[in-house]
Amino acid sequence: xxxxxxxxxxxxxxxxxxxxxxxxxxxxxxxxxxxxxxxxxxxxxxxxxxxxxxxxxxxxxxxxxxxxxxxxxxxxxxxxxxxxxxxxx
Numbered sequence: 001x002x003x004x005x006x007x008x009x010x011x012x013x014x015x016x017x018x019x020x021x022x023x024x025x026x027x028x029x030x031x032x033x034x035x036x037x038x039x040x041x042x043x044x045x046x047x048x049x050x051x052x053x054x055x056x057x058x059x060x061x062x063x064x065x066x067x068x069x070x071x072x073x074x075x076x077x078x079x080x081x082x083x084x085x086x087x088x089x
Contacts, residue, residue: 010079014071021067022060029059 033051037043 010075010082012071013075013078014068017071017074018064018068021070022064025059025063025066026056028063029055032059 030052033048033055
């Protein structure tokens with residue numbers, strides 16, 4: 001009996017995309033918190049630090065979730081396109 005041709009296992013891109021989403025979301029959070037405010041409005045540094053710490057939890061988690069979802073879609077599309085390719089001689 002002849003063994004069926006098996007495709008090499010595909011790389012799972014979920015973790016790198018999730019980490020990239022986390023890093024990008026945290027950077028976006030810093031841009032949001034540290035953006036210039038209205039003229040003449042002084043914000044205490046303690047308030048800014050506490051705002052960064054609280055928002056880091058929300059931005060990071062949701063950024064990682066979005067990155068994970070995109071990574072799953074990318075992995076699925078790549079695996080699907082690999083199955084459609086004709087075998088190399």
